[in-house]
Amino acid sequence: MEKHSYEIENLNLWYGSSQALHEIKMDIPSNQVTAIIGPSGCGKSTFLKALNRMVEMVPGVKVAGNIKYNGDDILSSKYHPEELRTKVGMVFQHPNPFPKSIYDNVAFGARVKGIRKKAVLDEMVEKSLKRAAIWDEVKDRLNKNAMGLSGGQQQRICIARAIANEPDVVLMDEPTSALDPISTLRVEELIQQLKEHYTIVVVTHNMQQASRISDRTAFFLNGEIIEYAQTDQIFSNPKDRRTEDYISGRFG
Numbered sequence: 726m727e728k729h730s731y732e733i734e735n736l737n738l739w740y741g742s743s744q745a746l747h748e749i750k751m752d753i754p755s756n757q758v759t760a761i762i763g764p765s766g767c768g769k770s771t772f773l774k775a776l777n778r779m780v781e782m783v784p785g786v787k788v789a790g791n792i793k794y795n796g797d798d799i800l801s802s803k804y805h806p807e808e809l810r811t812k813v814g815m816v817f818q819h820p821n822p823f824p825k826s827i828y829d830n831v832a833f834g835a836r837v838k839g840i841r842k843k844a845v846l847d848e849m850v851e852k853s854l855k856r857a858a859i860w861d862e863v864k865d866r867l868n869k870n871a872m873g874l875s876g877g878q879q880q881r882i883c884i885a886r887a888i889a890n891e892p893d894v895v896l897m898d899e900p901t902s903a904l905d906p907i908s909t910l911r912v913e914e915l916i917q918q919l920k921e922h923y924t925i926v927v928v929t930h931n932m933q934q935a936s937r938i939s940d941r942t943a944f945f946l947n948g949e950i951i952e953y954a955q956t957d958q959i960f961s962n963p964k965d966r967r968t969e970d971y972i973s974g975r976f977g
């Protein structure tokens with residue numbers, strides 16, 4: 726049976742009195758890439774930030790329904806959201822390394838957890854940078870400031886920082902939209918490699934990207950899921966007219 730990192734049912738979300746998500750039902754398979762597509766303002770980022778409960782930082786937000794993460798109801802009052810912070814990593818649209826060395830960026834989470842041994846940190850930094858496909862480019866300058874890298878390299882450092890915490894899910898909110906085409910391709914290849922170890926959920930405006938890198942695609946419109954299926958099916962044989970109109974560029 727397919728394992729799911731998330732099982733979501735009846736998810737509704739409001740910013741004040743304005744409803745941004747309506748009755749979302751979605752299972753997110755483990756060790757696959759799930760893409761979230763849809764026009765601007767349809768709720769993609771909101772949905773992503775509901776998965777790690779980051780959305781609750783917005784004043785006046787109300788979330789109702791069921792989000793099961795590895796079988797635990799993360800919206801229950803008994804659930805400690807801190808657990809999600811380590812298990813669910815996040816990568817943002819604009820690369821946001823800390824103004825620190827490459828090494829310190831990747832070692833950051835481990836140091837927060839109290840890990841001090843240099844050998845342990847060294848090994849973790851190397852492993853994470855290798856997994857993020859940037860080790861060869863930076864191994865000779867680990868003590869240089871990460872802000873001095875190109876945007877594409879910075880984004881891979883941010884991915885290394887996210888995976889250094891050994892998460893099992895990585896959420897990515899338009900991770901390549903600020904990158905040039907070559908860096909975009911590198912990050913796309915990386916995302917496909919990462920699914921061997923992590924469950925990936927990626928929000929993208931770019932439909933070619935969704936079709937290239939994802940196993941499943943969910944099409945959101947006005948805060949609802951219109952269609953969610955295998956990516957091949959969404960792009961070759963969509964069931965809903967609105968999906969077809971969107972993927973063929975008729976709106977959005």
Ligand SMILES: Nc1ncnc2c1ncn2[C@@H]1O[C@H](COP(=O)(O)OP(=O)(O)OP(=O)(O)O)[C@@H](O)[C@H]1O
Nearest residue numbers: 740745763764765766767768769770771772783930
């Ligand atoms: N912090 C907020 N406070 C109030 N309303 C918000 C907030 N964030 C988002 N919204 C509203 O919720 C709806 C969904 O926004 P969201 O950012 O999730 O969409 P999106 O699909 O990610 O858009 P984009 O592709 O432009 O990033 C929009 O109507 C938006 O205006």
